[in-house]
Amino acid sequence: MGFLNPAYLAALAAVAIPLLIHILSRRRVPVINFSSLRFLQPSDRRSMKRVNLRRLFLLLLRMIGIALIVLAFTQPTMKGRLATLFPSESIRACCILLDRSYSMGLEQEGGSLFDEARRRVIEILGEYTPEDEVMIVLFDSSQEFLYRGRMDGPLIGELLSETVSSWGTTDLSGAFGAGIEMLDQARGGAKELYVVSDFQRSSLGLHRSSTAQSASGREREVGLSKHGEDPKDSGPIRIFLVPLKAESEMNVSIERVGVPRTAIHRGELASVELLVRNSGSGSSERFPLELYIDGRLVIEKEIVIKPNGYAKETFALPTERNGWIFGEAKKTPDRLRADDRRYFVLHVTGRVKVLLVADQSAFYLEQALEPEGVEGDIELMTRTYSGLTSTDLDGTDVVVLGPGGEPRQEDLVLLERFVESGGRMVVFIVPELASVADRLSAYPLSMDFPDLEEGFLTISEPTSGNRFLGPFDADDIEAMTKLRFLRAAVVSGVPDARGFLFFSSGSPFMWEERRGEGGCLFVAADPRPGSGDLVLSPYFLPLVQQSVLEVVRRGRSEEGIIIGEPLALPVAASGEMSVGLLQGLSAEGPETFIMSSVDQEEWFEGIGSGKGAVPVVGAPGFVAIESGGETLDVFAANVAGGAESELMPAPGEEVADSLGIEHWMTIEKGRSVEEAVRYAREGREITFGLIMAAALILVIESILSQAQFEGKSDVG
């Protein structure tokens, strides 16, 4: 016999209540000095024996009645012949959670773990009849219904045969919560939940938040039987863990590929760092590591990794062309192939062509952009405002508007078109360019140029992660905050979120705005001598160069996209950018497939300022973000390293603990599902029978008690 709510067993102590009352009432017998017992004597002995017997019988009935009521609360179950006297379960509801994370792709004799999992699912389905409700959920870091409806073996078998393991990691807790929720909504009399997985230990802690969120609710929902591995009795939801154990825990994986964050110029060697791990505990592994660039093998190196060890290898890759270079790191395939290759992207640029429009007063700015005698990243061309022609903009990446005049009206129209078609512009806000800045900005600017001879301005401490301050360390930034500005534009009307740097007065020093396909960077500083300390300071050159280079550099994360996780992109949130199409390049090469078309609202959905998001990527390879035929950015998408590659299965207790369940049944490999499930189902809940028995006993007790009092003036 088992109990579905064994906690109530403690209430069996209540059985002692009638006994205590009985004992206490016997102790507190009042003494009556009666005149004579002569009329009591003759009948006393015989009657009192009857009374005592009846009282003991009533006491026994009360105790049994209370015990039965308490036992009914514990929802007892019974097995064996007696159990057949109680009604059995009729229609069942079954939910099978099938792990399809990439660790399930582990190849073994007779197929992959996922193949074995499908066979176990078919075996489980054999325990259900066409009247039963069946739900099959594929899960990795998310869940997907494979089937929901009445049991239909052939159809489900067909659907299962079309499924493959994914590239995602395991969110066991999330899937379990979803399974419980689905069973709660199911109408079957008996509910059974199967989790078919390799139960990677490392994956148990991956999604702690979802575990914590669902644990409290689950304890209420899932109350089964007792004692870990013992067969379990029936209950609200029976839980079966079906582990699929790997034959070997040996696995070598490429955990991470690190690429440079800064722009790479053509001809430079790009430093690529690979982290490789041997998660096996047996022996050292020796294998060749290969790096491909645009599908061509460029480097091959043999490496050796000790058991449970890591190898960090750095390779210098040649960059022979501009643009996006598609890279791939490979190792010799082992049983788990998903983590044997990893993709990366290098963005190679040539020199940035900058057109500076200013007069002689912008000498320092010109020197900062292209220092004399040094061939830097910038190829500078200078023009005055009066000498600017439309052909000057051809091939120009960035236009810098400096002091010394203002563009003519027709030139301003050309500049606006230049920006709208993807060009970049840096505008130094000096008094003569105030109207131009106002026209180019999307915000209603209010500009003031106060005489700061008396009270100078300084730059306030920037927030961390400011990409325009990339080359500066903490000491540099601290020194920059001490620079005095004697001439500067005090601008208002720019949202704080758009600013990258601010004056200590709170007005923006530098902010960026998207416009059409391009954008403008506004700098509220005068780049002429006498405007303050900045121009003559050692920080002027790197700040100007960084500003110009940064506006042409697309932001991207170092790691690229991790499969199963949404990618956050730093994008302008001005509401002006239109993103046309997201396209992905498959892992196998140039084949392009459409991932999703994303409109502006979707792009900005649920994001904070300066952040964007693209849909979750489902397969490793390359993801390109395109707009109007132009590639805005390209990312490498890879499986999450580490968690799934360890191949360390967790025991049932650990899994149950992480899921917050107390009662479950483990169907180990080699054990028949049929035998285990039928054994678990043998138990019949006898609560109803107990309630009926308790009611009967209490009725008998009531009748007997009434019979004693009947016709008596005293009710005792």
Added chain:
Amino acid sequence: MIPMTARKTKPSEFLRPEVVSRLKNMELKARFIVEGFIAGLHRSPYHGFSAEFAEYRQYNLGESARNVDWKIYAKTDRHYIKVFEDETNLRATLLLDRSASMDYESGGLTKLRYGALLAAALSYLMIKQRDAVGLVVFDEKIQSALPHRSARRHLLQLLSSLEKVEPGAGTSVGGALHQMAERIRRRGLMILFSDLLDDPSRVMNGLKHFRHRGHEVVVFHILDPSELSLAFSGEVQFVDKETGERLRTRPWFLGQEYRKNVKSWISELDRTCKRNVIDYNLITTDTPFDHALVSYLNKRRTLR
């Protein structure tokens, strides 16, 4: 002192034992009972046992013509009745059982107290009517005895003795009655106050002994109401007052048989008393005293 509310209350209300028991001394109690009793009698038919002239009263149609004073009629041509005070020399002996079983009460007066009050009231009434009253208090044997007197001061002795009476040891009503029957030779009225908790045949033999000696016998069989009903809640332990025997039981379960036994016992006593011309009065300690006094006066009238 009679409470002010007495004027608005029926006199018989004051004859309830619980009211009488609140009074200070026995004389007051006795007087209270008797005066209250008499005040409750309209046109008392009992006013006239004395041979001594008391007063004249106009004859009312329907009254017996026996007491009409014909001399007055001859002189005045009106019918007057002579009212006398009785001077008959009735010897009444009050036999009060003070056995241990009489010391039982279930919420009011003990049977002994009730019997003593009733005896006091009868003493008062009888001495007021010039009857000679004697008192014998007994348990297993005679414990005290006062001779028969009709003087007023004898009443005080009687009342004093009744006030002081305390419960005794065991009981042997039958034996005590035989003993008294032997000692009281002159015929008279024997008034027994007892619960008669003895062997019924012995009790009846004792009473018959009185009858054999020519005495008139009135028995006030005093019982507590609970002795008739055995109305006790739950489980109790009875201790026999006379024997000290203990019995633990649930009275409600035994009640039916108990009541049957008691009823049978009382019926037997009543039947036997009637057969032997003994005036048997079953009275419980919650019964107003006037009931007992009426019984006595009925008996007294037959003794003229």
